[in-house]
Amino acid sequence: MLYLSEQQIIRRKKLDQLKTLGIDPYPSEEYIITTTVRKIKDEFIEKKEISIAGRLMRLRILGKASFGEIKDHTGSIQIYLKKNHLLLDKIEKDKVYDIFIKKLLDIGDIIGIQGFLFKTKMKEMTIYVQKFTLLSKSIRPLPQVKQDNKKKIYDEFTNVEQRYRMRYVDLIVNDHIKNTFVKRTQIIQEIRNFLNQKEYLEVETPILQSIPGGAIARPFMTYHNALGIPLYLRIANELYLKRLIVGGFHGVYEFSKNFRNEGMDRVHNPEFTVLELYVAYKDYYWMMNFIERFMEQIFKKFQEKNSIPFHSPIPRIPILDSIQKYTGFDIKNMEKKELRNICRKLSIEENEKMRKDKLIENIFEEKCKMHYVNPTFIIDYPLYMSPLTKKHRVKQNLSERFELIVNGQEIANAYSELNDPIDQLNRLKTQIESQEKNRNHDENFYLDKDFIRALEFGMPPTAGVGIGIDRLVMLLTKKDSIQEVLFFPQMRPEK
């Protein structure tokens, strides 16, 4: 059943009245614009004739003249409408104002206007409208957000549920929202430019995979009818990019949409974007230097005032040193029993089933990570935490891996890629067996034998990195929810 509010009914009636007057509320013809609001304001020339289009955001009727505000993709500007000075289609000149402007026009309507520029008594740049065109009638009232002359906002459209469900409305009425998303795109473009300059190749790899590899996570499942097989939305693209390195590419990267069928919260959305980059003949030290320069450039260009600075060199702290610093415990070479003891002393959750790597990871997460507000590389993770990473060249039981932590959050995760096929097969098997959540699947579920085959042909030593784009954007735009940097965050269906 269709429920219409009073205001919706009134606007629908206006549609009929418009048609009676011979005005098409949704015309097809191209509307020629000669400029934009930003250009008008930047290069204001009194009496200049212009034509622009946009959404009517405000209308103040004062008798035989009115002021309105029109908003295009570049900003808002005041318009001035005067009785008997307006033309509109076939309507008699003296009726345009009294009938169309005063009765049938609504805030939210998309209009085209032709006229000339002038400044009011109050020195406000204004368009003196001479010809008016209705381009699209709005039959649903917009939230009314108001701003006073000190830029203070009243009645802001703030209900997060409605803002996310109706992002289009959010974008119309909350000006600052658009900036976040424009910035997101600019950040991605900057990254792309940076990587292209290095002559790394942007590639595309399968999103539908028959074996969801490259990470341990619950995948979304689907089914291919023609092939008669289950398929999974990728949880990572790592194994495919490495295949391309095997194939002879020197450096490849992809902005990978990944999908994980797990919990959602302020920093997790079921689909999210990771930049993955793999470069042949490099190691994780090289990658650290690379990320240092790379992130320095991104931060320099995009970080907001009063946010965290990023200046190389970034400190490089072995994870075990970090744990010693913040807990006082030297856990080097410790057995599981001792680690569990330490967890209990630090009141960190632990149990019999947890592996050593899990216990160490928990200690770091609970006691250390939050201390790294300024950018820090945490390096040399325990080997068993990192099944796709090379053994450390000198340090026993450690891996050649680093994470970049900023503001207590992991921004990048990188390592010297394991390219020993036999070691890789064993490590993956061990990893898969130990994962509790894989109980419902046989080992082939996560074991990508074709990937092992590729390694058997020989992969050059390679450095790889993954950068969480959503979280990077959050950091650079100072948003504390991932939903604020995604146009359409995942929501339960309405009703």
Place this chain on the structure above:
RNA sequence: GACCUGAUAGCUCAGAUGGUAGAGCAUUACACUUUUAAUGUAAGGGUCCUGGGUUCGAAUCCCAGUCAGGUCACCA
């Protein structure tokens, strides 16, 4: 998945102890030819998230559910 908080007009919100549902903006009507959170006067607008229960009487109390936000768990 667990716990906490919330849902009232198109929007932002108020509605102690249960007793005819309120404001501002928006809408409608009238007035107003340089206003800018326009102004003045008047009017209309509600499935008080849904379903049960208690009660003479529920927006309000109780139970169940839906949706959202937060915290935790899992994870990036």
